[in-house]
Amino acid sequence: MESLGVLLTVPMNSYLEGELSKRCKLFRLWETPLENRWQFLRANAASIRALVGNSVVGADAEMIDALPALEIVASFSVGLDKVDLAKCRERRIRVTNTPDVLTDDVADLAIGLAIATMRRICEADRYVRSGAWKNMGDYKLSSKFSGKTIGIIGLGRIGLAIAKRAEAFDCPISYYSRSEKPHANYKYYSSVVDLAANCHILIVACALTEETRHIVNREVMDALGPKGVLVNIGRGPLVDEAELVSALLEGRLGGAGLDVFEHEPHVPEQLFGLESVVLVPHVGSGTWETRKAMADLVLGNLEAHAMNEPLLTPVL
Amino acid sequence: MESLGVLLTVPMNSYLEGELSKRCKLFRLWETPLENRWQFLRANAASIRALVGNSVVGADAEMIDALPALEIVASFSVGLDKVDLAKCRERRIRVTNTPDVLTDDVADLAIGLAIATMRRICEADRYVRSGAWKNMGDYKLSSKFSGKTIGIIGLGRIGLAIAKRAEAFDCPISYYSRSEKPHANYKYYSSVVDLAANCHILIVACALTEETRHIVNREVMDALGPKGVLVNIGRGPLVDEAELVSALLEGRLGGAGLDVFEHEPHVPEQLFGLESVVLVPHVGSGTWETRKAMADLVLGNLEAHAMNEPLLTPVL
Numbered sequence: 362m363e364s365l366g367v368l369l370t371v372p373m374n375s376y377l378e379g380e381l382s383k384r385c386k387l388f389r390l391w392e393t394p395l396e397n398r399w400q401f402l403r404a405n406a407a408s409i410r411a412l413v414g415n416s417v418v419g420a421d422a423e424m425i426d427a428l429p430a431l432e433i434v435a436s437f438s439v440g441l442d443k444v445d446l447a448k449c450r451e452r453r454i455r456v457t458n459t460p461d462v463l464t465d466d467v468a469d470l471a472i473g474l475a476i477a478t479m480r481r482i483c484e485a486d487r488y489v490r491s492g493a494w495k496n497m498g499d500y501k502l503s504s505k506f507s508g509k510t511i512g513i514i515g516l517g518r519i520g521l522a523i524a525k526r527a528e529a530f531d532c533p534i535s536y537y538s539r540s541e542k543p544h545a546n547y548k549y550y551s552s553v554v555d556l557a558a559n560c561h562i563l564i565v566a567c568a569l570t571e572e573t574r575h576i577v578n579r580e581v582m583d584a585l586g587p588k589g590v591l592v593n594i595g596r597g598p599l600v601d602e603a604e605l606v607s608a609l610l611e612g613r614l615g616g617a618g619l620d621v622f623e624h625e626p627h628v629p630e631q632l633f634g635l636e637s638v639v640l641v642p643h644v645g646s647g648t649w650e651t652r653k654a655m656a657d658l659v660l661g662n663l664e665a666h667a668m669n670e671p672l673l674t675p676v677l
Numbered sequence: 678m679e680s681l682g683v684l685l686t687v688p689m690n691s692y693l694e695g696e697l698s699k700r701c702k703l704f705r706l707w708e709t710p711l712e713n714r715w716q717f718l719r720a721n722a723a724s725i726r727a728l729v730g731n732s733v734v735g736a737d738a739e740m741i742d743a744l745p746a747l748e749i750v751a752s753f754s755v756g757l758d759k760v761d762l763a764k765c766r767e768r769r770i771r772v773t774n775t776p777d778v779l780t781d782d783v784a785d786l787a788i789g790l791a792i793a794t795m796r797r798i799c800e801a802d803r804y805v806r807s808g809a810w811k812n813m814g815d816y817k818l819s820s821k822f823s824g825k826t827i828g829i830i831g832l833g834r835i836g837l838a839i840a841k842r843a844e845a846f847d848c849p850i851s852y853y854s855r856s857e858k859p860h861a862n863y864k865y866y867s868s869v870v871d872l873a874a875n876c877h878i879l880i881v882a883c884a885l886t887e888e889t890r891h892i893v894n895r896e897v898m899d900a901l902g903p904k905g906v907l908v909n910i911g912r913g914p915l916v917d918e919a920e921l922v923s924a925l926l927e928g929r930l931g932g933a934g935l936d937v938f939e940h941e942p943h944v945p946e947q948l949f950g951l952e953s954v955v956l957v958p959h960v961g962s963g964t965w966e967t968r969k970a971m972a973d974l975v976l977g978n979l980e981a982h983a984m985n986e987p988l989l990t991p992v993l
Contacts (some may be wrong), residue, residue, distance in 0.1 A: 529845030
C-alpha cells in the first residue's frame, strides 16, 4: 500500500506510526504549525485517501470536507463518537474501528477500578507511603466487593466481559440496554434509574451517542445513593460530570472509579482531594499488548482497503 | 457466658469489644499502663479463662504462662502465627480462628492488587490528581492483566478463591503446595522456584510457619524476573523483605502488590518512592462486612466453650 496517502492528525502510538511510515505515504499533521494546517491539508488533499483517528481526535465534518479524496477513516479506538458517521455515510467513506482486541483490558480496568474504589486501594497506598500507618495506627475499614450487585449500562462486548469477570466474585449481575438481550442470563431493567436503584455498583459500558449523552444524570446518581459506587470506563459525556461532582462532594453518592471525563484531559479539580474516588487518565486500552493489537488492526484495515479486499472490522 | 473472664490485649474491633463487654467479664489490657500490665494480669489471672488475639498480637509463651486459668484462645484472624500453638497443645488450651468468612475479601484484594500493579492504577491516580494529565499529556502504557499466567503459593481456601477469580480473566493457573492437590485442576509445581520461573504473577497465599518463612527468597524473585509481579496477601515474613526491596530497586523484579510486611506497621521507606509497587496496610479482611462476621465467629466460639458445646471453628 505504498501509494496510499494516510493522514495521522496526532501522535498516538509509536509502533503504528513507524509501520505507517514504512508501508504508506504518511502525513503527520501535528508537525505542521497550527496556523498552517489548513494550508498543509489543501496542498496534500489530493493524496490523502485515508485518515487514522482515535478516541480523542477523530474526523469531524470540517476535516472530512477538507479532504475530498478521503476514502477511509480507520480509527485507533473502538468508540467512534469523534467521527462524523453521518457525513462519512453521505460521502461513502468507509469507517473501521478496533473492536474485540481491547475488550479484555477495558473489562480488567472496570473490575480493577471497582475493587480499588470499594477497598480504597489507592487511598490505602497513600496512607502507607505517607508514613501514616506507623504513626497513626490501623487503617479504617472499607466495603466488601464480592457479592455486591453490579448493574451494567450497555451489555455489548465490553459489558459482557465485565459481567463474566464479576460473576467469579459471586456478584449478581443486572443490566440496562435499549432492548433485552435474548441470550444474556442477567436481570434486565428497561430503565437506568431502576437499574441504579437495584445495584450497589453501577458500571457504564455503553457507546456514546446523542441518546446516551448524560445517561447517568442526577436522578440515576440519587437512585444509586450514598452507599453506591459509579464506575465509568465508557466515555466521559455519558455521565453528567457537574452533577457527579456535586453528588460526591455532598455524599449523595458513595464513590466513583473513573477512567473517562467529560472534557479530557481536564478533570474537575474538586475531585482531586476526594478519598472516595479513583481517577485514571483514560487508560482503558492502555497496555503494550493491546495497543500493538489495535495498531495491527488499523494497519490490516488500511491494507485490505488498498488491496480492494474486505475490511477486517468495517463499521461503514 | 457472663461468668467467662475474657482478656482482650489490644483494641481490635468496636463491635466485638462492645459485645464482649455486654456478654462476658471483659478485661481490657491496653487500658492499664504498660509498666503495670504484669501486675494487672497477676491480679486477675484466676478469672481470665479466655483470650482474644489477632494477627498482630496473639498469645506467646510468656502470656500463656502468665494465665494459669486460660482455657481458650479465640483468635480474631485466620492465621495463628502469633499464637504459640505448641504451648497451647501442651497446656490443653483450646484454640479457634476465623476461617472462611474472610476468604472472599482476601481473594478480592489479591486480584485488586494484581490488577492495580499491572495496570498502574495508583500511580495513574496520582498522575491525574497532581494535574499532570493536563500538563504532561497521555499517561504511559502499562501491562495487560487478562491472560497472564498466575502462580499461587498455597492452594488452601484463599488460594482457591483467588484461582476461581483469576480464571474469569482467562489467566492460566499454576500452584505450589507441600503436596499436589488431587482435585485441583491447575498445574502443580513441587518447587517454588519452578513455579516462579513459569508464571508472570506470583501470589503468596500460604500460612506462615517455620517451613514457609522466607519461602519467597532471592532465588524465587530472580526466577520471577524483571517482568514478573509479586503479590503478598499472606504474611510479611513469607517474603525476604530485604531481598524484595533490592530486587525492586535494581529492577530485577517488575513490581509488587503488598498487603503485608515483615515488621508491620513498619514498611521499608525505600519502597515509598517506587511506582512499580502498590502498598496497603494489612487490610486483607478489613471490610465492615467481614470484620462483623469474624467478630460473630469469635463470640460464637467463646459462647460454645462457655456452654461446653462443640467449638464452631476449632484448631486445637
